[in-house]
Amino acid sequence: MVFVDYFGVPMSLSQIFGLTIPDDKVAVTWCNIYSEVVVRTKNFTVVFDPIDVKPSDLVKVDVLLVTHEHYDHFDAELTEEIQKQTNAVVVTTPYVANQLKGISSSNLKPLKVGESVTVGRVTLNAEYSSHPANQPLTFVLTLDNGLKIYHSSDSKPYPEMRSIGEKYKPDLAFCTVGIAPGTSPKSGVEVAKLVKPKVAIPYHTDKPKALEDFSKILGEEAPEIKVKILKRFEVFVYP
Secondary structure (H helix, E strand, O other), rough: OEEOOOOOOOEEOOHEEEEOOOOOOOOEEEEEOOOOOOEEEEOEEEEEEOOOOHHHHHOOOEEEEEEOOOOOOOOOHHHHHHHHHOOOOOEOOHHHHHOOOOOOOOEEEEOOOOOOEOOEEEEEEEEEEEEOOOOOOEEEEEEOOOOEEEEEEOOOOOOHHHHHHHHOOEEEEEEEEOOOOOOHHHHHHHHHHHHHEEEEEOOOOOOOOHHHHHHHHHHHHHHOOOOOOOOOEEEEEOO
16 A cells, blocks of 8 residues: 655555664554554554555564554454554553454453553553543653653643653653644644653644644743654654
């Protein structure tokens, strides 16, 4: 499946799966206008909220993360097909887990806020999401090389997000800037200011201007936090 980015350039998941990644780095790509993100280290691959993707395009997946049940984040049939193809561990909410009848309990890890699971040398911590869904989650991903990524799903900012930043000190954070109720470039900036990643990545929007507005506002209000604007399927290697 080949898409074009905002500027009409053909892009696909082959970009990130064809990359050789050094031990101390992580590669990330944003795959749609919602929160589908692929995270790869040298030895490990995590996919968040897969939607509208061919399972065959996901060459290797160790963990599938589903943050909540909304149509733009969860497709039960697709999730089961990807899991069957890759033998990935599926980490999600109890509500979503109950809908995945085709996945064995050994490969299905439902989590509630405050719980965590380790798969291989990668740890996933479930955190609260301020979003109108059934037990929605955000996640902190601690990778096998020690780097940390915060995936905010489509959560609005909330005061307790500050403790996520203080506890985990994430290297990267994906910040919602649109589409979801109550979100905007300004609310995404508030997420970044609370979590304080080294690099903030705006996402969950179909408007390039929202990404640019996020970068401008964050640059004015918290210039110490770098911003990386990703086009669809563009690969960002950090650090």
